Every structure is written in structure tokens, then in C-alpha cells.
Amino acid sequence: MGNQGRPALRGILIRGNPTTEAIEEGQAVLKLLDALDLAPHVRVETGADAVGPFLCLRLNDEQAQAWAPGHDTLQLCKTLHLDTLTQPADLMREIVVTLLMGPVAFEFPSLDELLSAVRIRRNIVLAARKTTLAFHTREVDRPPDCWTYNEDRGFTVLPGVSLIAALTKATQPEVSGSLYAFSCYRATEYVILLGIAQELEKINPALLQQLQTMWTARPIASGEFHEVFLREQGSMDEPLPPRYFVPGDRTWFRNPDEPSSEASGFEGSWVMYLGGGLFSNLWKHEQPYTLARKCVEIYHWRLGLYLDENGEERIDEARIEPMIEAALHNPAELQRIMAVMERYREPRGVYTDAGGCIDTTREFARWVRPDTADLVLPAQ
Template structure:
């Protein structure tokens, strides 16, 4: 990516306080000994295909459990994997549909995604039927597709006014009867000037499109794509409930029923270490400033982690992405009336390395970053 990203990232690397890694995390497979034996060979082949050097990770095997973890996980989590020379990571170019057919874009590599999964800041467990090389490959590619669809967005933000929808497909956020959901979702990206949406809705749209496009166009698995659409329509509101209820348990007490409610497309990982992000994660940043958090739309920020130390910029206010430290500073500066970096840059306050560290902690610790991550199911390999 751009030279600016490397320079800003290097600044944080050299000045930010240390963040401890979580022990015993990484990429985990749990199943019978015979399948694990076969899986170890398949994992080696897959890692060779992605160019992962065997010297950067270690394998731990105990009974029916196989764990892969990075040998020297960064104290800065997964943010700077892209620039660590021992991993030799570059971006990938893939094709996405546009108004004229297909266009090639640059996005996060499957290699970076796999290495992030192997970092010790959390556990990602493939168990039972998901203890399978294809489950891992598909999960990595779905994450890549979610990121790819977030690369070049320029939607409008309602900023206190009502959301706007392309009325050909939507009636105030409800899919019109008889409308193809595939077409309606793709339209968000082709005619971006016809919608004005908040970050919560924008995050769901990107995730739905990434998952649907993978199964419908890339994998050509119409049965799974149709099953996903059926699930989205199960309550007559396709944009509601794609994430589990427990995603929001940090905000206020929620009912036991809501706490147990499963997401239509996503499940939750909890107690994730600071600075641990896997490309394709749905991440939430809380605005802990009492005054500015009362402004509609600025209670917090729903974000997609794009790899390369970057988070989405749905409204193209910062060249289509925010670096980690830019994201922290952006939320902090809402209290200074900076609701647009391009229009209100004179009001911006630059945070110190110590402040960046503090606000990167959980809300319980006075920071912005919720420890939960919403991630895609292992479609076809687990019940969803």
C-alpha cells in the first residue's frame, strides 16, 4: 500500500507502549487423530501455496488438538504483519463486478489473513466437521472478499438526517417484494450516490455482499448462496440480526434471550487481546465522551478491519481507509467537533503514543476498543 501507511505505522511501532500477547491462542483444530494426521500434511501444502515460511510458526499437538501459532508474535498484535520482513507479505489483486463487468482491485492477501489467525491474541477453533482444510481455506477467502468489497467506498453519511435508499430495491431499509437480493446488494456498490447510510448498516451491507458474492460468483455454490438468502429473509428483514445478540452485551444489560440469539451470518469471539485483528473482522469502537456520544451516529464506530493496519472508510473522508492510529484519533476528536477530517482538520488534536495505547484498550479500562469480534460462520462445516 501507500508509503504513508508504512511511515505512520513505523511511528506507532517505535513509540507505542507494549501490548502483551495472549498465551495459547492461534489457529486450532480439534478432531480425531487420523484426521489430524491428514490435516497436518494439507496445512503444509496450503501454507506453501501462500508462501508461508515454516520457520515463522510452531505446531503444538496434544491428543485431539492441533494448534498453530506464530513463533514470535508481535507485541503490537496483528497490525503490522504486512511490514514485518520475516513474513514477506504483499497485497493480492482480485476481480470484483462493477457496472461495466469486472474490475481488478488490490486488497489484503490470504497470507496476511492466515498469519493473523495464527497470532496468539485469540483462539480460532475449527472443530468437528469444520476440522477440515477446506473449512480453513473458505474462511480465509470469505474474509478476503469482505475486505475487498470495503476497499473503494464513497457512500454518504446521514449526519442527523434520515437514511436514503435506492427506491428501486428498498423501502426505507426493507427489501421490496419480488426484488433479487443479489441485485439489491450489488447495487449498493455500483450506484453508491443513491444511498446515505450509517456505519452500522454499512458494515452489514459489506459483510453480506462479501459472503454472498463469494458463494454465488466465486465458488459458484448456488445452494449455499440461496440458503444464506433464505436465512437473511427468515424474519422479513434482511439487514437485521446478521450479528449475534451478544455482540452488544457490553453496552447495557440485555435479556437472556438476546444474549443467546445467534447471528444470521456471524458468530462472536470474545476476550480478544488489544491490537489483535484479523482482516474481515467486524470491530466496534465505543465513543466514551459523554457529550459527543449523545450526537446521533457518533455513539461509536462499527468498522471492518482491512488488514495492513487499516480500517474501512465507508464515506471516503480519509482516502478510503483509516490507519489504526488515525481511527483512534478520529473517534477521540469527535469531542472536538471533528465530524469530518477533510472539513474540520483545523480542530484535530494529535494524540501521544501513550494516549493511543490508552484509547486502544477496552471500555472497562477507559479505552474505545470492545474485546468482541463478529466473524463469519464456517459455512457448510457447522450449523448456522
């Protein structure tokens, strides 16, 4: 069966030849995801396209609309009475349900790869909840017993030191006892890499060893990190729904104010979605952001802009903190700010009066299983 005339596939798509009837196959998948009770609400479809045969599972439209109107997953935990902070199974449930209602299909070459993807997302959330940085726009450091610095290579892991341990100590002060300074963008890379490495330790130790060897020689960062480790859904032309997030997603909140975006560290904010309507706060992990707080904070950066003694742009965060709190407690002002900020962002380099800080895409980990991994490390 071809896909001509077929509406765009949604939810979870697993490649390979189905071995039984579609409904039975779908129930087998849900059972492995510990979500068999969702079967009455899940539509199962088999088919084939240019790539080959597939099995597709998605939450039926009526249930998706009831649980997350307009693909707004921020209230899903409250709707389903999930306690993802204290109940690990509830976090896994939130991940599975949000994947099943995906407006664009999340594709996997095998069921095992899907299981790893769910666990990586869980790992990322658990790590991001504990990640806290020291905020410095000019200073960077790492735990000296795990990392060394070279101007040409940046920070690399010391020989003999576990990559997992090095990443954990760099990002989690409850483990290291100290706060280390680096950008929120680099911090999200470390959190994602840690989540991937923890899964590789269980299912693909050979690839973990390659990562270990790579990080003792040189780090993979920035654009190269995105290309090697991440998949991306959505685009400027076909944006994801603005409130659709899956726990473990990385996303960017853009500062739409051009003058204040010139201040180092305030171009925008890279965060991980923790589930439960919360986003990581990399400076105060015990105070994660709601969508409203993140938008209101970024909006107020423009009101804290000043030039330092060197003529460089800076943001006075202490000055704007009372303004942020006042706006959050003023319904009319909050509505005004959210109308400006909760729009899709403009392309990079473009600033308009319309505002908008919501990204059109989400980023998440590539496939990692020994037989199907598409995470390919570059030469050292």
C-alpha cells in the same frame, strides 16, 4: 490425550481425526493455504478434548514475537513486505499468518471450512475497500431498482434481484454510480453478508438461495444479525490484545465521551479491518483509517458538540477537522490523546475519565460449508 493441564490452544484448530503424523498433516494444511514455506515456523500439535480430536497449528512464539510483538499485527505487512493492495496472494498470506498467531484458537470443523473462512475474509476486505456511504443521521435509502422499503420490515430485496448484486449496488458507488445513506453498523452487516454470499455462491448455493429468499421477505439486522452470522472472540473479562486484528474482522471503536456520544451517529464507529494497519472509512473509502487517525478523530468529537435548533446534539465535523490534522502532526499531543484512547473501552453505559475506545472482541463469519455450517437462518 486430554487437555488437562494443557495451556490454552492458539492459532488454527481443525477438528477431526488426523490421518497421518502431525507434522505431515500440518504441512498438508499449509500447502492448501499456499503457505508451505511457513512450515519451519509453525508448531503442529494433535490432541483431543471434550469435543473430540483436533489438529492445531500456530506460529511459534519466537517468530510471532519477531513479526508482531505483543500480538500487534498492524505492522505485519510492512514487516513481511506484503503488498496486499495489488497482490491478492499477499492479502491471503496476511490472513493466514494472523490466524496462525491467534492468541485464542480459531476453530474449524474441517479443512474445507478453514479455506472458506480465509476466502470470506478476503471477500470482506475487497468489498470494504470499495464501500462508501452518504452520511445522513436521519435519512436512509437504497438503490430503487434492487430494494424496496416497508415500515414494518425495513429494506428488502426486490423479487428476482440477486442478493449479491443488491448488496454491491447499495455499498459500492463505483458500481451503482450513487451514494446511499445508512448507518456504519448496517454497512458492516452488508459487507459481511456480501463476503459470505460470494463464498456460498461457489460452495453452498442452497444456503445462498435461502439467504436470497430471506432478504426478499425480511432482513436480518442488528442483534439478530450478530447471532445468526457472526462468531466473536474475546470478552470484557478476557480481552484480545488491543492491536491484534485479522483482515476481515469487524470491530467497534467506542466514543468514550458521554456528552458527545449522545449525538446521533457518534456513539462510536463500526469498521472492518482491511489489513496493512488500515480500517475501513465508510465515508471516504479511498482514505482508510490508521489506528491513530481513528482514535484522534473520535477523541475530537467532544470538541465539536453543539445543540441544533431543535435542541438535539450534533457534531460539527468541519470545525474539528483542522484540530484532528493538527493533533496528528504534533507528536506530544498525539501521544497524549493515544494514551487516553488506546485503552480498552468501558462496558456499554459506563463512562469514566480514563477514556478508552478499543474493543475487547472481534467478530467474523460463522461456518458455511454444506456439511458443517452453523449459520442457521431463522423463520421468516
